[in-house]
Amino acid sequence: MKKKPRLGFLGLGWIGTQRMQAVAESGRAEIVALADPSREALKRAAVPQAQRFQSLAPLLKLDLDGLVIATPSALHAEQSIAALEQKIAVFCQKPLGRTAAEVAKIIETARQSDVLLGIDLSYRFTQAVAAICEAANSGALGRLYAANLVFHNAYGPDKKWFYDAPLSGGGCVIDLGTHLVDLALLLMKSPMHGVSSRLFRGGEPIAPAKTRCEVEDFAIARLDFASGATAQIACSWNLNAGQDAVIEASFYGERGGASLRNLKGSFCDFTTELFQGTSRRMLAEPPDAWGPRALLDWVDRLAAGARFDCEVNSAIEVAKVIDAIYQSR
Ligand SMILES: NC(=O)c1ccc[n+]([C@@H]2O[C@H](COP(=O)([O-])OP(=O)(O)OC[C@H]3O[C@@H](n4cnc5c(N)ncnc54)[C@H](O)[C@@H]3O)[C@@H](O)[C@H]2O)c1
Structure with a gap:
């Protein structure tokens, strides 16, 4: 080459x-x-x-x-x-x-x-996610058994094709949930056991037969892993979230927790903290040109x-x- x-x-x-x-x-x-x-x-x-x-x-x-x-x-x-x-x-x-x-x-x-x-x-390549992976790999968290992952984009996409199911493949789940599911699988390192979910559009539940025909703008899913661990995922477009974006990836183990959160509604700036009991320590913070x-x-x-x-x-x-x-x- x-x-x-x-x-x-x-x-x-x-x-x-x-x-x-x-x-x-x-x-x-x-x-x-x-x-x-x-x-x-x-x-x-x-x-x-x-x-x-x-x-x-x-x-x-x-x-x-x-x-x-x-x-x-x-x-x-x-x-x-x-x-x-x-x-x-x-x-x-x-x-x-x-x-x-x-x-x-x-x-x-x-x-x-x-x-x-x-x-x-792209989120895999943030210092904030790297810090969670390091904490998990070092044993500081112990065996992971729970995770909470959130991605609310309170603007929603501004291009029409995102709302056209044949062009987008779906709504906020395929758009934002893809990142969350990727991070959950990356950290949990276990095959899936079961998945359940509720999808909404404009505040109304979407009928199962309409999946991927109606583009969802709010979703909650529970991922159960063969290891016994569980993860909760929530994502949305245009939610009344009080800020531009709410982004979180928190992982909890027997010995500690590690939590990525966005700063002041930012899509780009994240911190990761290590939790042990009621104490916390910063592991990663901006600036980070990860895009x-x-x-x-x-x-x-x-x-x-x-x-x-x-x-x-x-x-x-x-x-x-x-x-x-x-x-x-
Ligand atoms: N990695 C991430 O975090 C991330 C962030 C944003 C978007 N995305 C993904 O990137 C993709 C594009 O998103 P976007 O927001 O930039 O959309 P966009 O609408 O701004 O850009 C799409 C571009 O593709 C062009 N296009 C349409 N048909 C084409 C064709 N046949 N051949 C070549 N070009 C064509 C359009 O003219 C447009 O310029 C989506 O799949 C989206 O999910 C990923």
Whole structure:
């Protein structure tokens, strides 16, 4: 592999533009081409040397090392598979697919092509989550038996496609719950035993038959693990939350607890504290420029010649839990 991977960026909306800028500023990759059907989005992109296209097909002919995908969620599977089949490594926004079946198909294509597949599970790369993992791995928490994970986005998404189930794959559960389920599985390290949930839209429960047709804006789920541990998950869009966002990931064990919380309603600033009895100690606090860290990690691995990594299989387990949250009522 050459020193600087040759990258294409597909989808230059809110997150795609941010991630592209971060890679450009890092100087760790060569941004060869951009694609988005929106001429405006292409024009705005401050990467003058990059070729510009309005669809994926021409990108696939450019001898790219990697493709960064940040398009509406329903497109991730088809676009990832098209690139992976050409042996182009992929870094895709979450959710990798709308269902576990889609996610498994993408991962199988990456495995067969033996190329690196990454997902923007960006919260994993915060210092705050790293501090929880360190506390858990050091034994300071003892055996984990309970967790409480929350992600309320009191604005809700401002793009129409998020509210269009075939394009988004669902509402706040697939959008925000994906991060929470990922963190729960990462820390609990146990297969699932059972999942139950309640989903709402506009304050009304959603009938089971309408799952993923009506886009939920509030959800509570309980995840029971084979180990006996349990986790409670709550997420929403447009909740009367009294602040922009409420984000929490708290894990409780026999010996201690570790709790990530957002500061003053921020989407970006987190603290993690270690709890022991009634005392607490700060483990992580801002500043922490974590946003592009997952992508830059993938870029560095690509530059070092990394091929398919089965670690990405954890996305199938996450997607199975998301499927269960949608189906369990
Ligand atoms: N990792 C995270 O924490 C995180 C945060 C925000 C968004 N996301 C994910 O990123 C994705 C994009 O979200 P967003 O908020 O940036 O949306 P967005 O609507 O701002 O951007 C989507 C872009 O994709 C473009 N697009 C549409 N169809 C396309 C096609 N066929 N080919 C190429 N481009 C196409 C649109 O023109 C738009 O510019 C979603 O899947 C979302 O879930 C992840």
